[in-house]
Amino acid sequence: DSSARELGTLGLVPSVESRLVRAGFRTTRDLQGIKALELSKEANITPQEALQVLNSLRKPSDIDTPTFTNTPKTPTNLSSFGGPTSQQTQQSNKQLSQTGKKRGRTAYELLQEEKEMPMIVTFCKDIDELLGGGIALGKLTEFTGAPGMGKTQMGMQLAINSFIPVSFGGVGGKSIYIDTEGSFVAERALEMIESLLEHLRVMEEDDPSSFTPSHLSSDYILSNLIYYRVHNYIELMALVHVLPDLIDSYGGGPSQSAVPSNRDSFKLIVIDSVSFPFRQHFDDYSVRTRLLQTLTQELMSIANKKELAVVLMNQVTTKITPGGDSEREKSQLVPALGELWSHACTTKLMLYWQDGHRVAHLYKSPSLKAGTAPYLVTQGGIRTVFPQS
Numbered sequence: 001d002s003s004a005r006e007l008g009t010l011g012l013v014p015s016v017e018s019r020l021v022r023a024g025f026r027t028t029r030d031l032q033g034i035k036a037l038e039l040s041k042e043a044n045i046t047p048q049e050a051l052q053v054l055n056s057l058r059k060p061s062d063i064d065t066p067t068f069t070n071t072p073k074t075p076t077n078l079s080s081f082g083g084p085t086s087q088q089t090q091q092s093n094k095q096l097s098q099t100g101k102k103r104g105r106t107a108y109e110l111l112q113e114e115k116e117m118p119m120i121v122t123f124c125k126d127i128d129e130l131l132g133g134g135i136a137l138g139k140l141t142e143f144t145g146a147p148g149m150g151k152t153q154m155g156m157q158l159a160i161n162s163f164i165p166v167s168f169g170g171v172g173g174k175s176i177y178i179d180t181e182g183s184f185v186a187e188r189a190l191e192m193i194e195s196l197l198e199h200l201r202v203m204e205e206d207d208p209s210s211f212t213p214s215h216l217s218s219d220y221i222l223s224n225l226i227y228y229r230v231h232n233y234i235e236l237m238a239l240v241h242v243l244p245d246l247i248d249s250y251g252g253g254p255s256q257s258a259v260p261s262n263r264d265s266f267k268l269i270v271i272d273s274v275s276f277p278f279r280q281h282f283d284d285y286s287v288r289t290r291l292l293q294t295l296t297q298e299l300m301s302i303a304n305k306k307e308l309a310v311v312l313m314n315q316v317t318t319k320i321t322p323g324g325d326s327e328r329e330k331s332q333l334v335p336a337l338g339e340l341w342s343h344a345c346t347t348k349l350m351l352y353w354q355d356g357h358r359v360a361h362l363y364k365s366p367s368l369k370a371g372t373a374p375y376l377v378t379q380g381g382i383r384t385v386f387p388q389s
Helices: 014-022 036-043 047-055 060-064 086-101 107-116 125-130 151-161 186-206 218-224 233-250 285-306
Strands: 140-145 174-179 225-229 266-272 309-314 316-321 330-335 347-354 357-364 371-378 381-383
Touching: 014 036, 014 047, 036 047, 047 285, 125 357, 125 371, 140 151, 140 285, 151 174, 151 186, 151 266, 151 309, 151 381, 174 233, 186 218, 186 381, 218 225, 233 266, 233 285, 266 285, 285 309, 330 347
Parallel strands: 140 309, 140 347, 174 225, 174 266, 266 309
Antiparallel strands: 316 330, 347 357, 357 371, 371 381
């Protein structure tokens, strides 16, 4: 009976095993049903060590086939958090071998690909111009701001705008919304969807060459905007880890001949917010740093391989700058998650108030110059600020 095995048979690190025994965990049966956070606290071990302990209890069949509902449970596939398995190492060696056989692409080809790649608009003309047309596919974009700046509204707007058909200059895809704070409201999303559909009808009247596909409706968008509510960083890490498989499973539905072939493809992942799960439950911040690095690498891989955009909402924290001999200390709001995280995203914008308007300041981009653009949060969603006549 595997549920009654002694912990010494699991090959655990001696220091971790001794702490488990001191906390009353002597057999594998004692660990059944406990979550990693609980085990970390009770045994006085790090969250990563707790993940490794629980992962050692899994059978191979459990690890290879993780399952999720729209409210993910504690992850079953966590081996990558503690180091690669032998199967992962074999896969990596195979990928390296295949990569060596591929022909490299020229810089000119990359430039043409970027020019031809469609973007997801925000519905604020000034922000879209600031971003060179909108949110870029294949990259990570971060919006940072204090509460009340409209980060969730921006995330919901982008998730809905990913459904704009190609005939209207959109990407014609679907979206995934990962909610870590519980701020997503379906009724609010429906308001934005109805506003979008009305906007498309007006555009279609003005330009007969544009047409709204027959399948595009409020019900269709709501049914294909996939929502996940996660409650801690463990659930977030586990969900992101299996996202490629989830995207394939959701996007593999049958297509109809009258509908564009990319109808079933995902074009956007929104995480609102990425910082919330990582601002608690950490006594050792080096563990948090490693987890954030893993999260970044997996999101970048998904964005690149699936050719979709990843948009991350971030909170702010106060940074105190020491003053000189005659100067007082200065404080300013900066993005949360520390200095290392500041290099994670390709494009970064800060949202704040200026002269009575919400503004978005682009302060990091490899190809765009810094700038500021005002925006509105209206009943219909994110909109442009027009000068008053």
